[in-house]
Amino acid sequence: MIGFAIIAAFAMIALAILLSAWRLFRGPTRSDRILALDTMVINAIALIVLFGIYESTTFYFEAALLLAMVGFVGTVAYAKFLLRGDIVE
């Protein structure tokens, strides 16, 4: 039962990443692209956690945690760059 749920969730998250990629390419503003990239990172974290359950190893949690931190810092840096024209003032 868990196997079927994991396969279905893989399909749903892949579709979610595709939809975010559509918004990333389409735009229309740069803030939209930042938001789409942030959504893609969060979906990728969900995919990594799901893959960890699928393989039943805990090796992937460090990767998910690192991706969460790097995604947050990247989004804030992009937004700060749009806001001020500089990241570290």
Added chain:
Amino acid sequence: MMLLAEIAISLLILIGGAFALIGSWGLVRLPSLMTRLHGPTKATTLGVGGMLIASMIYFPVYEGHFSAHELLITLFLFIVAPITANMIAKAHLHRQGTGIDPNPVDDIQDGLPQPESWATFRSARPEDNAGR
């Protein structure tokens, strides 16, 4: 007990995937950036939370060891989601206010009106506005 855990894990995984999909669908479907912020910040974060809770139930039941990594990721994501949304909304308002990104859906074509004292737009002290 095993069957109960299996049902709970499957339901949480399916709910998490559905919420992630709904969040991205909102990102594609909604008309302007301020409405588009709702999908990823609420639904997608909740979807990832569902996945992580499922994994928190899975590993003690099937592998026999408890790990606090999932709790760490969940807490981190739930703390940073409002911060990123705030930063993106602030950058968007700033660009609309200075007329860089006009948004036809919000009927803002020529930039927002300039208030006298708002943190990111124009300082109340004239010497701060010299370089802009």
